[in-house]
Amino acid sequence: xxxxxxxxxxxxxxxxxxxxxxxxxxxxxxxxxxxxxxxxxxxxxxxxxxxxxxxxxxxxxxxxxxxxxxxxxxxxxxxxxxxxxxxxxxxxxxxxxxxxxxxxxxxxxxxxxxxxxxxxxxxxxxxxxxxxxxxxxxxxxxxxxxxxxxxxxxxxxxxxxxxxxxxxxxxxxxxxxxxxxxxxxxxxxxxxxxxxxxxxxxxxxxxxxxxxxxxxxxxxxxxxxxxxxxxxxxxxxxxxxxxxxxxxxxxxxxxxxxxxxxxxxxxxxxxxxxxxxxxxxxxxxxxxxxxxxxxxxxxxxxxxxxxxxx
Numbered sequence: 001x002x003x004x005x006x007x008x009x010x011x012x013x014x015x016x017x018x019x020x021x022x023x024x025x026x027x028x029x030x031x032x033x034x035x036x037x038x039x040x041x042x043x044x045x046x047x048x049x050x051x052x053x054x055x056x057x058x059x060x061x062x063x064x065x066x067x068x069x070x071x072x073x074x075x076x077x078x079x080x081x082x083x084x085x086x087x088x089x090x091x092x093x094x095x096x097x098x099x100x101x102x103x104x105x106x107x108x109x110x111x112x113x114x115x116x117x118x119x120x121x122x123x124x125x126x127x128x129x130x131x132x133x134x135x136x137x138x139x140x141x142x143x144x145x146x147x148x149x150x151x152x153x154x155x156x157x158x159x160x161x162x163x164x165x166x167x168x169x170x171x172x173x174x175x176x177x178x179x180x181x182x183x184x185x186x187x188x189x190x191x192x193x194x195x196x197x198x199x200x201x202x203x204x205x206x207x208x209x210x211x212x213x214x215x216x217x218x219x220x221x222x223x224x225x226x227x228x229x230x231x232x233x234x235x236x237x238x239x240x241x242x243x244x245x246x247x248x249x250x251x252x253x254x255x256x257x258x259x260x261x262x263x264x265x266x267x268x269x270x271x272x273x274x275x276x277x278x279x280x281x282x283x284x285x286x287x288x289x290x291x292x293x294x295x296x297x298x299x300x301x302x303x304x305x306x307x308x309x310x
Contacts, residue, residue: 073140149189
């Protein structure tokens with residue numbers, strides 16, 4: 001015999017709501033960091049200086065004036081040349097990466113102004129198949145160099161990559177030669193190329209355009225190298241120095257020109273371009289100073305006029 005009957009269904013299970021992530025644990029120091037404070041500091045831990053990875057558009061916003069940014073060649077998309085299939089078809093990986101990132105490939109190329117100076121900027125996106133370099137990445141870098149030569153302005157490339165895209169086989173490896181040749185043309189045209197290496201920059205990317213800058217800048221603690229540490233150790237049969245593929249070790253051994261914290265990156269690049277670009281205020285001052293110095297020198301070495309002759 002039932003003494004009580006429930007008039008309604010009772011509690012209805014509620015769907016889980018997506019709550020905003022307010023706190024982040026820093027992998028560098030283990031401290032819990034307030035996310036908004038982290039974002040205000042360009043996603044760099046205020047406690048230990050650990051640089052969190054950021055998306056490609058994060059570097060665009062960091063380096064360029066927002067109103068000046070114009071993307072180009074965004075319609076270029078990859079092809080499955082080899083009909084590659086491992087655990088997952090390459091064509092399916094492409095579709096998944098496009099859905100995840102909203103980009104057609106692992107690099108975006110834009111024009112814009114940095115402290116009022118027009119530049120061409122390319123930024124890799126690690127979320128797109130590990131920022132791997134395939135035919136599209138190589139093509140977009142080559143075209144970006146063409147745009148820089150057409151506009152006679154500097155080229156900046158922010159690298160963040162696991163290396164060449166194995167799903168495209170030899171086609172991806174050819175991009176190393178292609179991008180290197182195009183950067184040589186840029187150099188012959190007398191235009192600056194600044195390479196910014198972030199965590200990680202490895203494989204075919206580090207072996208080509210990432211290390212070919214007129215100035216190579218890295219973020220603190222960035223992993224930079226070609227082969228993995230385990231492969232190198234097995235090959236040479238020796239123990240490797242601690243941190244030998246980190247930015248600080250590479251700077252000490254001459255592979256980098258500068259390590260710059262992310263919040264200071266824009267100002268530092270602007271200083272460098274001031275000295276490298278012929279139309280910069282600093283260069284004009286130096287040039288004018290040299291002219292004045294030459295005039296003074298000529299005045300000092302010119303023979304005196306003999307007024308008694310006449």
